Amino acid sequence: MYRKLQAHCNTWALSRSWVYTTSARKRTSCILNRCSLRSVTCATAAQPEDIFLAEELQAGSRTSWLRKDLSVVLVNPQIPQNTGTIARTCAATGVGLHLVGPLGFEIDNSRLKRAGLDYWPYVTVKVHKSWQDFYAFWSSQEGQKRLLAFSKSGSCHYATPGLYQTGDWLLFGAETTGLPQEAYDSVEQSGGLVVRVPIVEIHVRSLNIAVSQGIGLYEAMRQIDGPPGTQDTP
Known part of the structure; x- marks a missing residue:
């Protein structure tokens, strides 16, 4: 069933603009997540509990x-x-x-x-x-x-x-x-x-x-x- 669905999905015609927009959103989301994680890590490292x-x-x-x-x-x-x-x-x-x-x-x-x-x-x-x-x-x-x-x-x-x-x-x-x-x-x-x-x-x-x-x-x-x-x- 999965293979049939996959084959069916592969026949969909996706516009170039849709693919570009979706890819750009994924890249932006990934970058923001990495930056957020990095800022939290740096902040934690710079703020020991004793100070x-x-x-x-x-x-x-x-x-x-x-x-x-x-x-x-x-x-x-x-x-x-x-x-x-x-x-x-x-x-x-x-x-x-x-x-x-x-x-x-x-x-x-x-x-x-x-x-x-x-x-x-x-x-x-x-x-x-x-x-x-x-x-x-x-x-x-x-x-x-x-x-x-x-x-x-x-x-x-x-x-x-x-x-x-x-x-x-x-x-x-x-x-x-x-x-x-x-x-x-x-x-x-x-x-x-x-x-x-x-x-x-x-x-x-x-x-x-x-x-x-x-x-x-x-x-x-x-x-x-x-x-x-x-x-x-x-």
């Missing part, structure tokens, strides 16, 4: 380049790729990253590593088990400090002149539920504000958290650092 994510803020050379005037806080993040992308931005800006549990993924999730590429060794991260643990840690920090929460329902536009100041901690909530009420209560107690990144909600409910974080962080740096060239690169 992938530090549970405590490191001392010495690891934080010698770290900005002391700004911090990014992700509260209950759910999507590892978003957290990996944000970690990459923190590495590029020299800003410390705080992850507040419960998290929606394992800390060694492969997608988390992949999104951060080979920059994880250059990200300073502190993991907090809960909001209460984070707030206790934050309260114990010396010097000027304030919590700024980002929300589409915030009362203050993210680009308001003079909004940001030294010692600000930028809070971003879970992709699905946003920030918990206790976080908003802490923001008010700290003398902080709820910041809005405006969007047209006709077709889109919200921005990706990594996009919001990039918008807020770079605007904060622009306001705190002043015009380009007036401060040294972190």
Whole structure:
């Protein structure tokens, strides 16, 4: 039966364009699969577990380049790729990253590593088990400090002149539920504000958290650092 079917199939008239298109698709698929496998392998090799994510803020050379005037806080993040992308931005800006549990993924999730590429060794991260643990840690920090929460329902536009100041901690909530009420209560107690990144909600409910974080962080740096060239690169 198989031979009869094969013989029948061999009599089909296939157009040259169809054969070319099918072959090209197969070659492209094969190349993409090989590239994907290669990138995952390289990323894994470049990110040993002992340097992938530090549970405590490191001392010495690891934080010698770290900005002391700004911090990014992700509260209950759910999507590892978003957290990996944000970690990459923190590495590029020299800003410390705080992850507040419960998290929606394992800390060694492969997608988390992949999104951060080979920059994880250059990200300073502190993991907090809960909001209460984070707030206790934050309260114990010396010097000027304030919590700024980002929300589409915030009362203050993210680009308001003079909004940001030294010692600000930028809070971003879970992709699905946003920030918990206790976080908003802490923001008010700290003398902080709820910041809005405006969007047209006709077709889109919200921005990706990594996009919001990039918008807020770079605007904060622009306001705190002043015009380009007036401060040294972190």
